[in-house]
Amino acid sequence: MKKIKVKCWVEDEGEKFYGPGPNELLKRIQEEGSLSRAASKMEMSYKKAWELVQRLNQHTEEPLVILKKGGQHGGGAEVTPQGLEIMREFENLQIKIDELVDQQTDLIKVLK
Amino acid sequence: MKKIKVKCWVEDEGEKFYGPGPNELLKRIQEEGSLSRAASKMEMSYKKAWELVQRLNQHTEEPLVILKKGGQHGGGAEVTPQGLEIMREFENLQIKIDELVDQQTDLIKVLK
DNA sequence: TAGCGATATATACGTTTATACATAACGCTT
DNA sequence: AAGCGTTATGTATAAACGTATATATCGCTA
Numbered sequence A, B: 001m002k003k004i005k006v007k008c009w010v011e012d013e014g015e016k017f018y019g020p021g022p023n024e025l026l027k028r029i030q031e032e033g034s035l036s037r038a039a040s041k042m043e044m045s046y047k048k049a050w051e052l053v054q055r056l057n058q059h060t061e062e063p064l065v066i067l068k069k070g071g072q073h074g075g076g077a078e079v080t081p082q083g084l085e086i087m088r089e090f091e092n093l094q095i096k097i098d099e100l101v102d103q104q105t106d107l108i109k110v111l112k
Numbered sequence C: 001t002a003g004c005g006a007t008a009t010a011t012a013c014g015t016t017t018a019t020a021c022a023t024a025a026c027g028c029t030t
Numbered sequence D: 001a002a003g004c005g006t007t008a009t010g011t012a013t014a015a016a017c018g019t020a021t022a023t024a025t026c027g028c029t030a
Helices: A020-032 A035-041 A046-058 A081-103 A106-110 B020-032 B035-041 B046-058 B081-103 B106-110
Strands: A002-012 A015-018 A065-069 A075-079 B002-012 B015-018 B065-069 B075-079
Touching (some): A002 A081, A002 A106, A015 A020, A020 A046, A020 A081, A046 A065, A075 A081, A081 B002, A081 B081, A081 B106, B035 B046, B075 B081
Antiparallel strands (some): A002 A015
């Protein structure tokens, strides 16, 4: 069974910085309120998740995620309104691309 | 400067087998008539190119590339009509996706 | 002020992936 | 029969990447 797959992401000055991985991480952070829990839930190492957040925040004027250390619960992670908006727009784009691809049957027909 | 990028490919039983890399390789083979020259022109090792051709031909009923060894010019490589058709359809798909993505400005607007 | 849970950071390790290199096999040409 | 250029194939090396592990830091709580 052959299937067309598509992946989209955003690059800044040639460096990729927002794609499916970061998008899932933001969603998990929103659910968990913690970067370490978000990372382990999606089977990503904490280090990679942390570096990812750094890169995300470097490439935007307003941070997408705010990390806090110490305090009542030892710290935590939070997705900013800007982060939520980007998640929304990115998922919209993905849906539109998926819809287009679902209509494209010619390539699959050729591949017997 | 932020930019949306898209990559599409075809999977067969979960294994990816046709994408931008194979597509370029087929184009080069068509131009060069030789797998080794095609590979070096696109800075791919011969071994990887050869393995790629094996995988391509394994996943289709009719081969996409025919390799010949020995003979007048030592051998050669040729893209079959099926291969040409797949190249055509794949590039059509890429163009449609690119057109759709060019229209999607919302995500880029959010990313300041 | 000791403890807790989370972020912050470096180092070492293992896995995957691609390349470089060497060599064999093939079949036409001369 | 020797030579040529290409495909065919294995081995060793290197580069990239992700993970595991360990330790430090922070700030509220009790």
